[in-house]
Amino acid sequence: MPKRTVPLTDTQIRNSKPQQKEIKLFDGGGLFLLVTSAGGKLWRLKYRFDGKEKKLSFGAYPEISLLAARQKRDEARTQLAQGIDPGKSTTETKKETFEEVALEWHQRFSTQWDEKTGEKILTQLENDVFPIVGNRPIAEITAPELLAMLRRIEINTCSQSYCIPKAPPPHDATTTSAKNAGKLACRSLNITKIAVAVI
Numbered sequence: 001m002p003k004r005t006v007p008l009t010d011t012q013i014r015n016s017k018p019q020q021k022e023i024k025l026f027d028g029g030g031l032f033l034l035v036t037s038a039g040g041k042l043w044r045l046k047y048r049f050d051g052k053e054k055k056l057s058f059g060a061y062p063e064i065s066l067l068a069a070r071q072k073r074d075e076a077r078t079q080l081a082q083g084i085d086p087g088k089s090t091t092e093t094k095k096e097t098f099e100e101v102a103l104e105w106h107q108r109f110s111t112q113w114d115e116k117t118g119e120k121i122l123t124q125l126e127n128d129v130f131p132i133v134g135n136r137p138i139a140e141i142t143a144p145e146l147l148a149m150l151r152r153i154e155i156n157t158c159s160q161s162y163c164i165p166k167a168p169p170p171h172d173a174t175t176t177s178a179k180n181a182g183k184l185a186c187r188s189l190n191i192t193k194i195a196v197a198v199i
Helices: 010-015 066-081 086-093 098-113 115-133 145-158 170-199
Strands: 021-028 033-035 043-048 052-060
Touching: 021 043, 021 066, 033 066, 043 066, 043 086, 043 115, 052 066, 052 098, 066 086, 098 115, 115 145
Parallel strands: none
Antiparallel strands: 021 033, 033 043, 043 052
């Protein structure tokens, strides 16, 4: 007998805290909430079509409520029952969001990367990009928006670990500062490359 999934509650979702690794909170019927290590809460639907496992993005919580996510799940399952791929029908009936295009781009090129690289790219998108511009129609995203996003990422990164070293010895202060700056610049550059590649 398959294990029954206990449906989520708004209280459970609000109280969920980010962990070192991403966590998935399942609601049933393939719907789950992905809680990223940066605190993002992203709705996903896992389903199968033509024998292949696929994922569909419904946006971020709380912009997309639990009730709204369930309604989207039910609509998608109705399409599946009619032999329609909900992923394709969604992009045909509304403007494609950055997150939808990014996930499609990642899936398309993931076969060219090793597993670790693919996971790193997806984590950077989920942690740093999707919570900011994930729900925006990709055709409407402007260069100033991307620049503002990168600046916000730099500020958030500096307030976390890269720019706050653990009390190094005085003679190592310059070296540590340079290393932290290098990590931050590398991370911003990686995210910039990913965003440009997707668009």
